[in-house]
Amino acid sequence: MDESPLAVPEPAPPAPRPHDPLAVALGNASLLGAGYLLLRRRGLAVLAVAVTVVLVSRLVSTADPAYEVAVLLWWAAAIAHGWFLARGEAGRDGGRGAVRRQRLVALGVTLPVLLAVGLLRFDASRVGDSVAGARERGDCAKVMSAQDGVWFGHRMADAPLAARGDEFVEDCRRLETAGGQLTTGLTGDTASLKGGFDTLASILAQPGNEKTVETTLTRFLRGLPAKDPCATVAVTDWLRERKRSHDVLDRSAATARRTAPAALVACGDDFMERSDWTSAQAHYRRLLDRYPDDGLAAKARAGAKKATLSIELANVRDLLAPGTGAQPAYCSKPAKYSGAKPLRKGINRALFYGGETYGDDHSDKLPGSWKAAGATDAVLVVCMGEDTFGNSVQTCPYRPRGSGSTTYVTFRKVAVPVKVYELRTGKLVSHRTLQIGGGSCPAVITYFSGSSGPGPAMNRYVSASTSDVRSAFRPLVNR
Known part of the structure; x- marks a missing residue:
């Protein structure tokens, strides 16, 4: 019996691994290339x-919605590509058990991913609702605290929603900056006021910011009036002149109208205390011009009158101050002081300013009851010019002792040109030349040789007594 060699049978090829289209599609739905790994397409998995x-x-x-759409399209494309790629190899099906295992593996990868994305989107929506709600209430502090809960997972699951929250936070930060500018503006810094209102206007131009802008504006308006009334005036003036925008920012005008009158009066009072009467007067008059029916109008009117009197008094005092000449500037440039008493019957106190001929302006011989101590208690201002010879009284002969010719000397009254002004009105009430009489022809006269020739001067003043001077001046002060 012939023996023939036994052929060793070749090993059977391994059973082909099943490729279930549904499992591959589910794996690719994870966006992690799990379906491609089931197909043993590692290159495609890495690319995915x-x-x-x-x-x-x-x-x-970028939080660009276009990329969100691109992710969805890529997700759908990966699922479809995995499905069709697996169907092309569907003939190598190795049995129901293997298919079930592939589907379970695919679900085990994809389901957690989808569940995580869904939960993150839900949580991002919850945070977004909190941010939006706080914004609608005008509560920027809550907007920022709610947005602080956003993390990378939220941004990955719902980037546009997270980005909108970031925009709201940025608006709130800008509102904080605007609020700081407005607070600085309460010191009277109008440049800061303008910057703050410009910022509010730009934020208000974006829909949905009405409440947050209103909250910031309300906080600023509650700061009026400021501690410094003059700063308050600067703020209310700026708000009054601000061009209307026909939105919530126009509320500031009503606050300015309500606050300005008291601030104008208080600021005027402050200037009065600092003796800045011109500024005080301007503030009082501004109230009367703008708010004539306000309850403080009477106080402002009294303040304006007081300031006016102070201005007039200061001006009169300057004009009455001693100058380079014998007479003060008032005598050539009179001014009124409305606070002075009016002319009346009887004695009217006066301020006397003379030409001081030979060092005598005659006022030293006038009674104290005729003379005012200053502009505040004066009724008249009497300006006396230089003394000149008046009417002759008597001519008498004189002969020098020893020998010499006789000289006739004429004694004349003292002529004093005067201008009398009523201080209350600054008007000239009298312009005349007084004639002061006195004694004449004394037994002996003295003279200096050579002053007027070899003998005494031919004209001499009478010797005026106190009563003579008073008699001449009495008509000026006694009405």
Whole structure:
């Protein structure tokens, strides 16, 4: 019996691994290339992960909804591509058990991913609702605290929603800056006021910011009136002149109208205390011009009158101050002081200013009851010019002792040109030349040789007594 060699049978090829289209599609739905790994297409799996990473990173960094759409399209494309790629190899089906295992593996990868994305989107929506609600209430502090709960997972799951929250936070930060500018503006810094209102206007131009802007504006308006009334005036003046925008910012005008009158009066009072009467007067008059029916109008009117009197008094005092000449400037440039008493019957006190001929302006011989101590108690201002010879009284002969010819000397009254002004009105009430009489022809006269020739001067003043001077001046002060 012939023996023939036994052929060793070749090993059977391994059973082909089943490729279930549904499992591959489910695996690719994870966007992690799990379906491609089931197909043993590692290159495609790596590429799928790379594309996913690029799209998600761009979505997170830009928050552009277009990238969100791109991620969805990529997700649908990966699922469809895995499905059709697996169907092309569907003939190598190895049995129901293997298919079930592939589906379970795919679900085990994809389901947690989808569940995580869903939960993150739900949580991001919850945070977004909190941010939006706080914004609608005008509560920027709550807007920022709620947005602080947003993290990378929220941005990856719902980037546009997270980005909107960031925009709300940025608006609130700008409102904080505007609030700081407005607070600085309460010191009277109108440049800061303008900057703050410009910022509020730009934020208000974006829909949905009405309440947050109103809250910031309300906080500023509650700061009026400021501690410094003059700063308050500067603020209310600026608000009054601000061009109307026909929105919530126009509320500031009503606050300015309500606050300005008291601030104008208080600021005027402050200037009065500092003796800045011109500024005080301007503030009082501003109230009367703008708010004539306000309850403080009477006080402002009294303040304006007081300031006017103070201005007039200061001016009169300057004009009455001693100058380079014998007479003060008032005598050539009179001014009124409305606070002075009017002319009346009887004695009217006067301020006397003379030409001081030979050092005598005659006022030293006038009684104290005729003379005022200053502008506040004076009724008249009497300006006396230089003494000159008046009417002759008597001519008498004189002969020098020893020998010499006789000289006739004429004694004349003292002529004093005067201008009398009523201080209350600054008007000239009398312009005349007084004639002061006195004694004449004394037994002996003295003279200096050579002053008027070899003998005494031919004209001499009478010797005026106190009563003579008073008699001449009495008609000026006694009405």
